[in-house]
Amino acid sequence: MATRTLGIIMNGVTGRMGLNQHLVRSILAIRQQGGVVLPNGDRVMPDPILVGRNAEKIAALAAQYGVARHTTDLSAALKNPNDTVFFDAATTQMRADLVTQAIEAGKHIYCEKPVADSLDKAIAIAKLAKQKGVKNGVVQDKLFLPGLRKIAMLRDAGFFGRMLSVRGEFGYWVFEGDWGQPAQRPSWNYKKAEGGGIILDMLCHWRYVLDNLFGKVQAVSCLGATHIGSRVDESGKTYTADTDDAAYATFQLEGGVIAHINSSWATRLRREDLVTFQVDGTHGSAVAGLTRCVTQARVNTPRPVWNPDVAQTMKFNEQWEEVPDNVTYENGFKIQWEDFIRHVVAGTPWKYDLVEGAKGVQLAELGLKSWAERRWLDVPALSI
Numbered sequence: 161m162a163t164r165t166l167g168i169i170m171n172g173v174t175g176r177m178g179l180n181q182h183l184v185r186s187i188l189a190i191r192q193q194g195g196v197v198l199p200n201g202d203r204v205m206p207d208p209i210l211v212g213r214n215a216e217k218i219a220a221l222a223a224q225y226g227v228a229r230h231t232t233d234l235s236a237a238l239k240n241p242n243d244t245v246f247f248d249a250a251t252t253q254m255r256a257d258l259v260t261q262a263i264e265a266g267k268h269i270y271c272e273k274p275v276a277d278s279l280d281k282a283i284a285i286a287k288l289a290k291q292k293g294v295k296n297g298v299v300q301d302k303l304f305l306p307g308l309r310k311i312a313m314l315r316d317a318g319f320f321g322r323m324l325s326v327r328g329e330f331g332y333w334v335f336e337g338d339w340g341q342p343a344q345r346p347s348w349n350y351k352k353a354e355g356g357g358i359i360l361d362m363l364c365h366w367r368y369v370l371d372n373l374f375g376k377v378q379a380v381s382c383l384g385a386t387h388i389g390s391r392v393d394e395s396g397k398t399y400t401a402d403t404d405d406a407a408y409a410t411f412q413l414e415g416g417v418i419a420h421i422n423s424s425w426a427t428r429l430r431r432e433d434l435v436t437f438q439v440d441g442t443h444g445s446a447v448a449g450l451t452r453c454v455t456q457a458r459v460n461t462p463r464p465v466w467n468p469d470v471a472q473t474m475k476f477n478e479q480w481e482e483v484p485d486n487v488t489y490e491n492g493f494k495i496q497w498e499d500f501i502r503h504v505v506a507g508t509p510w511k512y513d514l515v516e517g518a519k520g521v522q523l524a525e526l527g528l529k530s531w532a533e534r535r536w537l538d539v540p541a542l543s544i
């Protein structure tokens with residue numbers, strides 16, 4: 161069986177996501193396993209070129225991970241006909257411009273979410289990609305989490321009966337940085353002018369999670385908040401955190417399912433995981449975290465009694481049954497990369513394109529508008 165190489169221009173690999181999930185856990189892991197297997201048995205070996213602003217930093221990174229090619233000149237990289245894919249995990253605000261340049265240069269596109277910082281830009285790049293006939297994709301990693309894959313399996317097996325509601329809890333405490341512990345997330349996330357805000361960050365995730373697992377999102381009501389107004393940045397400087405760090409959002413889905421998801425960087429965990437989803441259906445309920453998922457069928461549903469005079473004797477958390485790990489769940493970012501590479505090289509089916517990415521930005525914009533105008537908003541179909 162033949163092995164061919166696929167040249168990939170990787171931008172933003174000095175960042176958290178670009179380095180950990182995309183370079184190390186995906187592209188380098190794929191190289192280590194001997195490439196991506198195509199349906200005909202041939203293999204594709206990704207051959208990345210790392211792009212960064214700082215020559216020394218990007219050279220050091222390339223040396224550390226044994227990547228042969230690196231550059232600070234993106235325009236020159238885009239001119240190399242052997243590098244047919246452009247990937248971006250750098251700052252959200254520059255994404256649409258960079259993706260536009262890459263599409264104009266005839267490259268296939270793969271990028272982080274949000275695909276742009278406004279719906280107009282998101283639609284423009286999706287349209288341009290279609291016009292130029294380049295293949296394109298956006299990271300939709302949450303769908304590949306073992307916990308949510310188990311939810312999808314339960315749904316496909318008919319476990320829930322008629323789905324009624326979904327309750328999501330996302331978040332954890334992000335340290336302010338001013339009392340002996342540095343913040344554990346980049347400061348741009350808390351500045352409006354730099355593309356920050358939890359609504360833009362998380363509602364684009366919730367769009368594809370809800371659309372693909374529970375029903376197409378039809379309407380949204382969202383209340384944002386800036387709970388922590390002052391934080392300390394990477395260099396120890398105090399700044400005003402002027403954008404939303406929590407979002408309390410309700411969604412109406414096709415089929416009558418009601419979803420409510422709280423997203424917060426100002427909450428402390430007393431639950432199984434950093435994100436949990438509880439799905440209630442007529443025949444059963446399930447609660448999924450990042451990896452685990454527990455279920456309770458209608459016949460196993462206990463009958464607790466409301467009695468404030470007596471301490472609770474039932475241990476509710478122990479009344480659920482674990483969905484076993486019968487299959488191996490690989491890193492979701494890597495699985496999606498492999499699917500995208502097969503799509504680019506062998507034309508295999510692919511649904512997570514820039515149009516899907518634009519839907520995420522659309523929901524984030526509507527969430528922000530709903531908050532500003534204090535009202536429910538319908539989610540119209542996008543025409544791209």
Ligand SMILES: NC(=O)c1ccc[n+]([C@@H]2O[C@H](COP(=O)([O-])OP(=O)(O)OC[C@H]3O[C@@H](n4cnc5c(N)ncnc54)[C@H](O)[C@@H]3O)[C@@H](O)[C@H]2O)c1
Binds near residue numbers: 174175176252273274
């Ligand atoms: N899929 C997910 O779960 C997920 C999670 C976190 C972040 N993200 C997305 O990934 C992207 C990066 O987020 P992060 O948390 O890794 O941020 P980060 O701050 O760690 O990394 C940002 C990257 O962008 C580069 N960059 C910043 N400003 C730049 C400029 N002016 N010119 C060129 N490059 C510049 C930095 O050098 C760095 O490589 C964002 O779009 C974010 O929304 C996705």
